[in-house]
Amino acid sequence: MIKRPPLSQLLIYALGQLGWSLASFGAANLLVYFYLPPESDGHSVFPAFIYQGAILGVATLIGFINFGGRIFDAITDPWIAAWSDNRPVAGGKRKKVMRLAALPFAGLSFLLFFPPVAGLSAYNACWLIAVVFLFYLFFTLYLVPYNALIPELGHHPPDRMRISTLISITWALGFVIGGMAYGIQGYFENFTDSVQAFQWTVGAFAAFSLVLMLVPAFFLKEETYAQQQSGLAVPPKEALGSVFKNKNFRLFIGSDLLYWLALTFIQQGVSYYVTALFGWPKEQASAFLAISFLASFLLYWPVNMGVKRFGKQGMLLSAFWVFLAVFAITALVTYLPLDKTVLFYLVAILAAYPLATFGIVPNALIADFVHEHEVATGQQQAGMFYAVRNFMMKIGISLAVLLFPSFLLLGKSASEPTGVIASAWAACVFCLMGYFIMRKVKLNTP
Template structure:
């Protein structure tokens, strides 16, 4: 569906007048907006990479119970996303529509994240299940009150087709870098520091995770506060909330459906759902593969995670270039196919006995470099997809006469939270199907078990990625459509419009 299919408030689509004057975001604004994603990056990194292995291999809770707790929490919490998105679209305050939520979330998110990594000792499996479930619900609800309004600032800070990809590149760079910094901290410093005579691999020492919780919660608090303060000066230039009105529950659901019911949004929504499951599955098993499948020591895994810093640079630098050169959808399709077909390639080569034995220098460098490039392409794909979502805001405004950035980015947050947990629970069942032993160190896992793990994982992850690409191929909004939407909105508001794309 393109912008040219809808008439703006009865005005002809050919009217050629201009959009509201909005100063472009400065470098400081981009940095502040981007740095705010460190909070979600740290939280997501912990949930995706460490939570399953911490509670199952260190605490001793059944992996399926951990996955069930995380997924149940996501389903319970999912209602908060559209509520917060709609609320922030309609909030009237002297601090604008988004910032009151952002400021209020800082302490609750940090406090609950700290508690998650410091569970009580000597509790029963049932009690620990409810502990994880309750904290997962609280953390994800509180982070919604920050992440949804904060992310929704992207289409408000600029309506330029190329600038949106640039702005979101900062967002994704800091999100990936901040989360990855915690992985590097764990594998390069905390795990070695907490290795003892009784626990020679610090990866299985709960004290390391306790300190991780302290550092992570402090970083989350700092990121939220710094980003909120750094974008505060832009409040005067952001779109105003709609006029005061009586809002009934039925009208709320009707407006949500009216805003989101477009072919292009449904394409992105379904693609993101499949991608979130795949991401959850891949992330939950990532350290299983480095620790057990490839036999890396914690320090080697630390260097693999250091490579993600390079990935963040690759993806963030590439996305704006791709946007300018070939457009967002075509770029996402090309980059995505390369990235997702290449993602399980090292495992496939191991299953085919093409690679040398574990422990050789080639294995380490091959996994490190191939992973760095592949993750960089995945980050580029994510930035392009997020920028495609931002461009739907003006298309929806043409039909509804409302600015609904919060709803669109709430849908994105909803997907990440409510569906990605299915990837975690899927990882639990993959481990069970591979007959992977709980609480085992690498020497206790047989070659046959590892081979089963690879043979189950590869077709599962490829099926999810390819189904996602099929969905995103139905997206129908390009540069020319976006520019036409801006012209028609400007015509309805009586200004003079941007020139042709």
């Protein structure tokens, strides 16, 4: 019988989540901000490094680059998952891959924001394409084996919620720290120009994230506490087909895709919502993210209690409605007869509930699917289950990073906010669709 991991080992594991959350924050949330920056007082926050106009009349260059990187990322997930699942247990089948990936992953998160030419140039676009694709390769190499450890360490049901809660906390901490980029950039601008101030910020994030990602890669006692099978040699196509046979899992990941679509809109759009709709300086975006994620920490215990009373599905359904309300208020902020300061804090606090719920519940739910599959088939395919979830999550994010900049072509300033408002209404539609798909899921566990 494999020992249950003590809290100290779970904390070591959770630090890796803080690391990869911070390392991926820039690619997920700051690329559009840096390469298609918002306007303040009629001036762009950064100079143009790549083409800023529309392509094919409906999309942007940064949108296409981001979309292509995410699609490449999603395609590599099942292959890396099958390779990780089929590795020998001796020496730690997951953490050895994490060690390989951590340094290039962190380094590339820094290089994303270092265009080689100081101004508008096709060379910058070519550089960005190459770095984005390499970044997502090493991101997947770290993330797939890392997530596979959730059910392998959580081989007792209570431990799955415990692990999911801890990594949700550390993921949110990474997001909060990443969200401080706008404020930290503003501080560094006292000493240098906006571009270098931003680059100093993401450089510090990259160094810190590397240290955190290496903690579980070296100090997690995987061989002692993870329940694993060695070298199953299940071909990727067969493993993928086996996972997709689960109808309820398919419905869940479809719903999850729509959540990530909506979440990426708020992540990509927070600086635009703050400047174009609330009329405040870009630094307030950091305040919004900090309030939302810090408030979500206060809800972790209530969410765990809610799961016991209403079940995982019930909590996810309610979170979709609250997230829809967040975007609806944001879209209507210029029309509502309430003070914008009140609305700002209301939206920030409301966002805490879906962030806490979607941060905790899905990972525990997937771990349930993994163990049900193992009982039914005798095959342990934790890596593939999480890879499929990651694939759908990344498809959602890919669509968001393609669509969101396209909305901005309709207007992204306080004087012309049409595109920013339209993006918020689109996110409302995503939340509503996600709710109706999630309703169809039939779970065997509460």
